[in-house]
Amino acid sequence: MRIGKQDAPFTSICTSDAHSITVRGRDLCGDIIGKMDFTSYFWLLVTGEEPSEVQKLFANAVLAAIAEHGLVPSVVASRMTYAAAPEAFHGAVAAGLLGCGSVVLGSAEVAGRFYADLVGTVRAGTGTPGEVAAEGVRTLRAARQAIPGFGHPQHSAGDPRALLLLAMAEEHGIVGEHIGMLYALRDCLPETLGRPLPINVNGAIPAVMLDVGFPLAALKGISLLARTASLIAHLNEEASRPIGFIMSGAAAQAVTFDGDTASPD
Incomplete structure (x- = not known):
């Protein structure tokens, strides 16, 4: 078939x-x-x-920006897998990459597709970037979905990686439609959402990469390639300074069982 x-x-x-x-x-x-x-x-x-030299500069910059950010879910999954199966280095790398999804690590692709769709709407002549951005936010909120590329649990004053990438984009004159849409979304949030949100690195990366000519279909590959380097580093450390089972034990201690228990005979 x-x-x-x-x-x-x-x-x-x-x-x-x-x-x-x-x-x-x-x-x-x-x-x-x-x-x-x-x-x-x-x-x-x-x-x-x-x-080009500018394209290479930004590809290097975003790969460095997203490669490492501590014990994030992909790294935890990878190190715990390696602790359980030290003969399967490749399997542990794969375990970390398999968690590249819409919430963590793979969210740059989600954001990029959202920005590209909004840019396409502007190109079709159906509104200004500000109007299209505001409608996009309202649509997401009506569906109770997050705004891709905005907010960060730790960097509430602004993701330093995003701020640097966008400053580099201004410096090198590559600000185009996608970064413009990112800014339009940022600017409309106080009114449409009721509060401002900082741009995070997974908002800056797709906007920058699309504006320098990287293909939309391959955006997730940026995160996958970068995080692979980090996973290899973590697994190398896991081999000599293991914490996989420590993390596993900490998870068991952190979660309270609230199911039914068997009655004694």
């Missing part, structure tokens, strides 16, 4: 023969290894084009 369209059996990313390996039109050994940094190679792999 066929699932989906399968009439174009092609790939333009990589091929090889007995003497060479070609990646995106470049000879891997002659043009890439030892000559291209990994961030540029990542951009080339995803888009088919080498990044």
Whole structure:
């Protein structure tokens, strides 16, 4: 049984023969290894084009911004998995990445799609950025959904990573429609939501990356690639300074059982 369209059996990313390996039109050994940094190679792999210096600058910046933030859920899952299965380093990395969802880590993609939809509405001529942003917020609130890219449980005065990325965007002149929509959302929140909220890093990252030309469909890959580096670091530490079972025990102590208990015979 066929699932989906399968009439174009092609790939333009990589091929090889007995003497060479070609990646995106470049000879891997002659043009890439030892000559291209990994961030540029990542951009080339995803888009088919080498990044400009500004694109590389922002790709490096966002990868650094989202890679590490302490014992977040993805890291906890990874370290606890490694504690239980130390033979499965790859499985522990995978366990951390599998939690990349709409609330934590993968929320940059959710925010990016939201901003891109609103930008598309503005392009269609159905309202100003401020009007479209306000309607977008009202729609989310009616559905009892959070505003993607806003608020932070710790950085209530402003996420320093987001503030820096947006300052860099201003400095390098790459503020476009998506950052503009991010600002329009920020500005309408006091009236539509009843209070202001700070832009968080998962709001700044997609706005910046979309404005420098990174594809919307690959946005989640930024978070996945960056967090993989962090997970490897945490697992390396777990091997010599294990805390996986400590975290597991702390979780058991922190949660109170309120179910029925068996009656003694």
